[in-house]
Amino acid sequence: MSPPGTTPSLGQPMDRVDGLLKVTGQARYAGEYQELGLLYASVVSSTIASGRIVSIDTSAAMQVPGVVAVLDHTNRPHIASYDEDYTDADSAEGSPFRPFYNDRVLYSGQPLALVVADTLELARYAGSLVRIEYQVDGHETNLTAVKETAHTAPAETPKPRGDFQAGFASAAVTMDAHYTTPNEHHNPMEPHASTVLYRDDDCLEIHDKTQGPQNCQDYLHKVFGLGKDKIRIFAAFVGGAFGSGLRPQYQLPLAVMAALHLKRSVRVTLTRQQMFTFGYRPNTLQRLRLGASADGKLVAVGHDVIGQTSRFEDFTEHVVEWSGMLYQCDNVQLTYKLAPLDVYTPLDMRAPGAASGMIGLECAMDELACAAGIDPVQLRVVNFAERNGNEDKPYSSKELRACYEQGAERFGWSKRNPEPRSMREGRQLVGWGMAGGVWEAMQMKASAKASIDSDGKLTVSSATTDIGTGTYTVMTQIAAEAAGVMPQNVTFVLGDSSLPTAPLQGGSFTVSSVGTAVQQACHALRAKLLDAVRMANPQYAVVDIKDVGFGDGYLHIDDQRFSYADIVRDSSHDVLDVQIDCEPDEKREGYATATHSAVFVEVRVDEDLGSVQVNRVVSAVAAGRVVNPKMARSQILGGVVWGISQALQEESQTDHNLGRVMNHSLAEYHIPVNADIGDIDVVFVEENDSIVNDLGSKGVGEIGIVGVAAAIANAIFHATGKRVREFPITLDKVL
Incomplete structure (x- = not known):
């Protein structure tokens, strides 16, 4: 019972309560907290991808006035837990990376020394004077070169159901294609930083760039053996993260190491280049095999993926699961393997697994639609799944049909000529493509x-x-x-x-x-x-x-x-x-819970130059109750922009001879600017769900990116008649 005159808050497009602090510069981030006597530290990174440290000469660095200390594996404080395994809430299976653990170099860019000085400029200059002599071992950073030696991932992949081989062999229409997605780095606007304010008796107040202050507290408690009452982590404002702050990054233990060693307050801020020296979205090699009857009903779905990981941890993500749940099919076979490389462990990145795996599935569905002569939207409607086949559970709610319908209507899909290269404006080939999206609704x-x-x-x-x-x-x-x-x-x-x-x-x-x-x-x-x-x-x-x-x-x-x-x-x-x-309420247990979307895209492809412009996007999303449509729309807009980036520009390029990321700056790591972005229309489809949680909300942070890159690839095919299966789709591949 609500009294007359009560104004409900949920569902209203309320402005950000923290907006004023942010636009006026009053919001302070991890690397902005000051204290009298605060020391600044700079990380010295390895220049080889595999080997051992023979010697570290810090004498020249120590002679710089204002340099207080240089720490490395030879003189760091004793850390008891380095002889044991420890984990954090987002850890991968294996032995976590331990900065300054020993003389082993595991990947290029590994932190090998920490220079602590009165100013950041002094610390960075002194860091350039540290001389490291290596014993260099052979390395491998190319996933394609080692794909044959990949092992089955420890994560549980849904078991096969039915008989995929028989279904595929008997299908009236089949497609069998390979897709690749590249490594991508998170690159949030705020680089990773930790300001450790040292208090008496080894008590630490720490401002850290993190997506979980209690995870960082627990991690430091385990690593340094400090009581949790001596560690307090703050993260009042975080300038973007996208998953990069799920695990404590190495600047945090290094800053704590220095603070405990010197009994002083210390700040460590990573450079933009060093933002490429920890977790990232991993490269994937995907094979999709789909079989369907003449009317488009799926009779076989096979999705095989090889992903990369580090040599010290097995990082797993849900890449293939979506292919077993988004569409109705009785014969499904999903495999997921990992190949260890001389690299840092990958890390969850916006819509981890789905953003990569759905590229393969939704491009393959478009290829199947073309082979069967069926409209891509109709093919998806024909294969609509009432239940999650992986779990054999009904959905708590699933308004995906309404996403197809409302998205197609808003976009004008009915006017599409299905023939490739049939639509143009002058020298511009026009392509229309679409894809579905799915993400789990967790609590x-x-x-x-x-x-x-x-x-x-x-x-x-x-x-x-x-x-x-x-x-x-x-x-x-x-x-x-x-x-x-x-x-x-x-x-x-x-x-x-x-x-x-x-x-x-x-x-x-x-x-x-x-x-x-x-x-x-x-x-x-x-x-x-x-x-x-x-x-x-x-x-x-x-x-x-x-x-x-x-x-x-x-x-x-x-x-x-x-x-x-x-x-x-x-x-x-x-x-x-x-x-x-x-x-979470027990009533969830009998149901599968997920958000869904349908993405429609128009591209313009220059016939002479091969350049691609995404002219407009319609994203129709069913995400349960939308608490704040203004914030939610912002999330979808950001996801769509990232999907455009993923489709056309974004790639961490590795020089495999050096085992090092080459384009480790925002000048060379290409992401969209305003001029790259056309019209983006977001449609929230009404979806009522009393099972998923008491709010009826499913979340919108991840779903916005899912399916966008595939829709763009499908639109490029429609415009040009050319299938590009290697992402990003750069103009050289289109030409």
Whole structure:
């Protein structure tokens, strides 16, 4: 029951509550916290891909005035855990990378020394004077060269179902093609940095670029043997991450190492070039085999993938699973193998696995549509899956048909001439392509605390982060509606390891997980407010909460209303507060949960130059309840831009002779600029889901990128008649 005049917050396009701080420069990031006497450290990186350190000569560096110390594997402080295995919340299977562990060089760009000085400029200059002599071993960084030796990944791939070989052999229409996707590096605007503020008795206050402050706290606790009460991690603002902050990166243990060694506060900031010396989206080699009946019904789906990993860890992601769940098929065979290389371990990157694997699947579906003479949208509708075949479970909700329908209508798909090279404007060939998208709708355990003071101000907290997604804002909206207060009277606190437990921010599950915890905490706070009213007003001692209204900062019973501020003041407490621990509801267990999308793209291809321009995109998304359509649209826009980048430009290019990324700067690592982006239209398809979580929200952070690159590739084929299966699709490949 809501009283008249209550303004619901959910579903409203509210502006960012942190927007003013960001645009006025008041938001401070990990590398911006100052302290008197703060030292600055610069990382010296390896120049070889494999071998041993014979000697490190730091004498010239130490003679530079203002240099305080140079640390390396020979003089670092003793770290007991380096003799044991330790993990973090996003660790891969194997032995994690230990900076300064021993004399082994495992990959090019590995941190080998840390120069600590009074200023960053001095530290970097002194770092250039460190001389390292190596014993160089042979290395291999080319996935294609070692694909035959790949081993089955330790991650559990869905078991085969039916008889793929027989289904494929008997199919009326078949396609068998290979696709490759490159390595990509995250390159968020804010580089990775850690500012370790040293306090007495080895207590550390650390500002870190991370997607999980409690994960970093747990990691440092395990590595350095410090009590968790001595480590507090802050991440109030994060300038983009895309997965790069899921694991603690090496600047964090190096900064802590230096701070503990010197008993001083230390900052380590990685250069843009060093942002290419840790995790990335891994290269994949994919083979897709699809078989269908004459009317387009799939009778066989085979998806085989080889991905790369490091020699010390097996990094796995869900690359092939989507091919077993997006479409209805009884004969499915999925394989996923890994090839170890002399590289750093890959890392989750926006829509990990799906962004790569769906390129193969959705390009193959387009090729099958052409072979069968069926419209690409119709082929997908014909093969619509009511259940997730991998789990054999029905979906909690799935408005994918509506995505196809509404996206196609908005785009004008019915006007498409299916014949390749049939549409043009002058020297520009025009192509229309489409693809589907899917991402799992997950929920994790999370906790939240809600408190209200005698001014009626609500404070809600949880140890999550905001990596630019709008967490501050949507949690404010969820709390405002759940507690019955105006959004301007809500403060949401995050980015602090001492707050109630929260999962890593990733996987599009923050709203589902933390948001549900916030909602439940605010509902519990309402019950506490009612209890206070019952105590003070005996006539309402037995009133049922279902008969009470909460809104605009007031509790309503019959024709009486009590302001929250008055209730707190009359309760003889400074604040009323409550903390709850929230777990996914058991009712989820009988269902598969996922977000879906349909992406429609128009490209213009210059017939003489082979250059491709994405002229317009329509992305129709079914993601359950959209808490803030403005933030959600922003997320989809960002995902589409990245999909354009993935299709046409983005690639970390390795010189395999050196085993080193060559284009390790934003000048040479090509990503789109404003001039590359045409019109992007986002359609949120209505989808009601009471099973996925109490909010009915599925998350939108990942789904925006999924399917975009495939839709562009399919549009390029429609424009030119040429299939390019090696990504990115650069003009030399089109020509």
